[in-house]
Amino acid sequence: xxxxxxxxxxxxxxxxxxxxxxxxxxxxxxxxxxxxxxxxxxxxxxxxxxxxxxxxxxxxxxxxxxxxxxxxxxxxxxx
Amino acid sequence: xxxxxxxxxxxxxxxxxxxxxxxxxxxxxxxxxxxxxxxxxxxxxxxxxxxxxxxxxxxxxxxxxxxxxxxxxxxxxxx
Numbered sequence: 001x002x003x004x005x006x007x008x009x010x011x012x013x014x015x016x017x018x019x020x021x022x023x024x025x026x027x028x029x030x031x032x033x034x035x036x037x038x039x040x041x042x043x044x045x046x047x048x049x050x051x052x053x054x055x056x057x058x059x060x061x062x063x064x065x066x067x068x069x070x071x072x073x074x075x076x077x078x079x
Numbered sequence: 080x081x082x083x084x085x086x087x088x089x090x091x092x093x094x095x096x097x098x099x100x101x102x103x104x105x106x107x108x109x110x111x112x113x114x115x116x117x118x119x120x121x122x123x124x125x126x127x128x129x130x131x132x133x134x135x136x137x138x139x140x141x142x143x144x145x146x147x148x149x150x151x152x153x154x155x156x157x158x
Contacts, residue, residue, distance in 0.1 A: 006120055021121065024144055030136065032126030041085055041120040042100065047111030057109065065103055
């Protein structure tokens, strides 16, 4: 079973990487970019075939390793 | 208009960051993880309100800055 994990900074947390991208886009002549936020995207290939168990396992992985839940949110999609 | 950009390594390109995550998950006792690939997730807030124009603009941004199209694929979602 494949799992997709999206890790994003919580709103209110400063995102210097996003700001750098916004600055670079402006320097390249792209106008009209109000805001940029950068997050992480992680694809996992799991041996687990049960959807509920896979979701529980991936959420546990997020809490323990993949996301810093103090400043980041995560979202899990299974396919 | 909000745009979400997913940048992933092309298949066949080595992903040491993904390998490191897989190793760390195994060390934490998560079994059954066959493969991990890490990508980037970028949220853009655009002034452009026309969907077709926004998509064209974001795809141009991906080719020029956000993705290295030699080794990476990108996917754009508008909302």
